[in-house]
Amino acid sequence: IFAKAAGYGNMLQAVGLFVVIQGCQIGTNIWLQNWIKVAATSTHGIGYYMGIYTTLIIIFMGLMFCASYKILVMACVQAADRLHSKLLTSILRMPMNFFDTTPIGRILNRFSSDIFSIDEMICWTFFDMFLFGTSVIGSLVVIATTTPIFLAIVPPVFVIYVLVMSYYIAASRAFKRIESVARSPMYQHFSETLSGVSTIRVVGCSQRFIDENASRSDDSSNAHFVWAMGNRWLN
Incomplete structure (x- = not known):
């Protein structure tokens, strides 16, 4: 694409x-x-x-x-x-x-x-x-x-590389999907907080929204950490 x-x-x-x-x-x-x-x-x-x-x-x-x-x-x-x-x-x-x-x-x-x-x-x-x-x-x-004899080890190395890549791609795709799913609630909560910030202050719910934002940020960061560590595993 x-x-x-x-x-x-x-x-x-x-x-x-x-x-x-x-x-x-x-x-x-x-x-x-x-x-x-x-x-x-x-x-x-x-x-x-x-x-x-x-x-x-x-x-x-x-x-x-x-x-x-x-x-x-x-x-x-x-x-x-x-x-x-x-x-x-x-x-x-x-x-x-x-x-x-x-x-x-x-x-x-x-x-x-x-x-x-x-x-x-x-x-x-x-x-x-x-x-x-x-x-x-x-x-x-x-x-x-x-050194033509070196080409003899290229096919087995290539096969091993393909196997490792296929194993990594399946896991990386799942990690990336989890990261994307975990990030969306954080954006949604921030957008809702921004649009209703005056009401939140009036009713005195600021701390509850701060805690909720921190919780969703932690979920997003945890998912991103798993995805990043998956990439480091391949490296």
């Missing part, structure tokens, strides 16, 4: 940039290794090797900037705008009974925490996925050309 909203063209261009970035990084390492090998017998001065090495570094940094701009600015901003507009349009077109049966905290949760995840977390997740994915593939290609 996010890739579609961001535009498949932007995503393909980002992948292409990261592939070139990885190739440039490998080329830089190869050039540095070659420089060390022929340093004693080469007829070229140090400026020749340093100039090419510096050029490769500048190209690498320029491509990294372009890839970051493509994902974090163009693709992510476009995706955030489209998904927010789609969510807002869907909410505004809902019948009145939807607002009678759906807690206001759940709606606020969609427009606050979930939109924040789209704007921040998912963007960086895609960026890291492209960066580290191409890095792993590039490393495997280099290792395969220098």
